[in-house]
Amino acid sequence: MAKHRYSIDEKKIARFLKEGRGQGHGANYRPWLTVQDVSSHGRSTRIHSFKTDREHHLLSDIETAIFLLLDWSDAVIDIRECFPLGRDETRRIASDMGVQHPTDRNTGVEIVMTTDFVVDIQMNNESKLLARSAKPADQLSDQRTIEKQEIERRYWASRTSDWGLITNIDLPTQRVKNLDWLHEMQSLEFMTEPYSGYWQDRCNRFLECLRKTKGIAIKRFFQELESTQGFRTGEGLTILRHLAANKIITFDLDRELNFDNSIDALSITAISNETFVPRVA
Numbered sequence: 001m002a003k004h005r006y007s008i009d010e011k012k013i014a015r016f017l018k019e020g021r022g023q024g025h026g027a028n029y030r031p032w033l034t035v036q037d038v039s040s041h042g043r044s045t046r047i048h049s050f051k052t053d054r055e056h057h058l059l060s061d062i063e064t065a066i067f068l069l070l071d072w073s074d075a076v077i078d079i080r081e082c083f084p085l086g087r088d089e090t091r092r093i094a095s096d097m098g099v100q101h102p103t104d105r106n107t108g109v110e111i112v113m114t115t116d117f118v119v120d121i122q123m124n125n126e127s128k129l130l131a132r133s134a135k136p137a138d139q140l141s142d143q144r145t146i147e148k149q150e151i152e153r154r155y156w157a158s159r160t161s162d163w164g165l166i167t168n169i170d171l172p173t174q175r176v177k178n179l180d181w182l183h184e185m186q187s188l189e190f191m192t193e194p195y196s197g198y199w200q201d202r203c204n205r206f207l208e209c210l211r212k213t214k215g216i217a218i219k220r221f222f223q224e225l226e227s228t229q230g231f232r233t234g235e236g237l238t239i240l241r242h243l244a245a246n247k248i249i250t251f252d253l254d255r256e257l258n259f260d261n262s263i264d265a266l267s268i269t270a271i272s273n274e275t276f277v278p279r280v281a
Helices: 010-018 061-072 087-097 143-157 173-183 198-212 218-228 235-245
Strands: 045-049 054-058 076-084 114-123 126-134 162-166
Touching: 045 061, 054 061, 054 076, 061 076, 061 114, 061 126, 061 173, 087 143, 114 143, 126 143, 143 162, 173 235, 198 218, 198 235, 218 235
Parallel strands: 126 162
Antiparallel strands: 045 054, 076 114, 114 126
16 A cells, blocks of 8 residues: 555546646746655755755755755746656657656556756846756766656756756755755744844944954854853854854855954845845744
């Protein structure tokens, strides 16, 4: 019985359509498949985005990495994961190619194909839609995988949309690691606030001291915050991650941040501490 839990049949497809899956934008979008609908061997992740104001369902490590990169980009205004493709059209494309349409191995039902990410971007006052598929590079030697990707490519080509394939070897490994380290600190809502305005005060003190400090190691800067500003142990790192996650402080995301390095590796952006309010709720 368990092995059929994730099977797809016409009844389930009808239910997904009734639920509005694959529809909407921003906070109202619902992916075609959620982490509860697939067997992912522990690779599924749910991540909240303040950009879209909703929880995203990522079904593999590659998808999670791509999401972090998209969510960080200022050009990206909406991210829709597991976006369903029109089944009648993918059936027609498969027939034209002379290949079998993807089916559920247990039920034999032709599934609704999906694109891993459909992304709205805005640059230079122009909007554009991107469709991106995510696949491990070692799967691209499989003929059946190539056939499915070609169905997807032709689907988006018929809409004159920018479709592309992203593999694990295309990903900037260190940048993804840094974004993963920062993302969970976008908000401090899970942190205890001893009194109202506590984290605002910590952010202001951190930035004020950073502006005046040059040359010392980052870890030494943390120690001085504790000895002169009343920071508790570890709070300096917490505030650094929070400010960097919100792009108030920047550092080279393509390199590992070494706390033995100089504090000069950190830069304050043009957004002043007077306009930045920590997310604590």
